[in-house]
Amino acid sequence: MTAVLDRIDLKILRHLQKDGRLTNAELAQLVDVSPATCHRRTQRLFDEGFITNVRAIVAPQLVNRGALVIVGVVLDRSTPESFREFEEAIRKLKFVLDCHLVAGDFDYFLKIRVGDMADFNHIHGTKLIALPGVRQTRTFFVMKEVVDNAPLEF
Amino acid sequence: MTAVLDRIDLKILRHLQKDGRLTNAELAQLVDVSPATCHRRTQRLFDEGFITNVRAIVAPQLVNRGALVIVGVVLDRSTPESFREFEEAIRKLKFVLDCHLVAGDFDYFLKIRVGDMADFNHIHGTKLIALPGVRQTRTFFVMKEVVDNAPLEF
DNA sequence: GATGAAATCCGAGTCAC
């Protein structure tokens, strides 16, 4: 409950973040505790929500999602209701990887993966500008993914 | 090599993307094939690079990385050399989760996780504006993470 | 209250078909 992480917990988190398929036996060796202890601690990290999930990372290019686009969105009105409607609608669009409400010249930034530019143009014309309350979108095609979804440092 | 995925491969990928800790036995049940077949296919998906990695997702708020910031960067010059230097430097900054070269009013977009705004201001003043060739940065503090790093749909 | 050793159980990985 007290949710304090000691050096061993942190090592477990960091290792599992790099390789979620590590066996408990391997992990125990890496962090230098017995398998039983390692298992108990890892369990706790899941139970208490430090690890929210373990996910396989699929290569986007190999499943026809090789194109990445960032879209800045401005809404017509800045009312809570307007935000709520937009967010509700955006959650249904599964090609949206990120959607963040920001402070500044835009209301939202979206990160979108599609097959290619033609796909994006279609989506833009049919889905994005149809989102509730959208005044304007600005599209930034990603020409090079220098770093994408790097593991969290802590 | 021909890298064709049938219905079963796709199901494996989708399930492992949602839960990378599924045992082979569980996965086999979910996709409705024998454990041996499932194992062989999953192996192939790793070997041929469809799954690049399996990672534990750590809750950012619980490891003092609860603040998210998007930064637009404009460089002084748009030469290949200038881009190369910037990218080389940015790869060393471990708090940068995303760095994408884009077409439009900015050269790069960065996605950065830190503990709080104070942390960001320090990093901005000491690390970001010190990056090679940076003319201007525009900071967008994220006020609400509506969708963050959603699993890829394919 | 946490640890590590041991004991059991179950899945991973391999083989023959």
Added chain:
DNA sequence: GTGACTCGGATTTCATC
């Protein structure tokens, strides 16, 4: 592609500190 078999790791128990 399936079923069976073996080996090793996951998980639990328990004594110990």
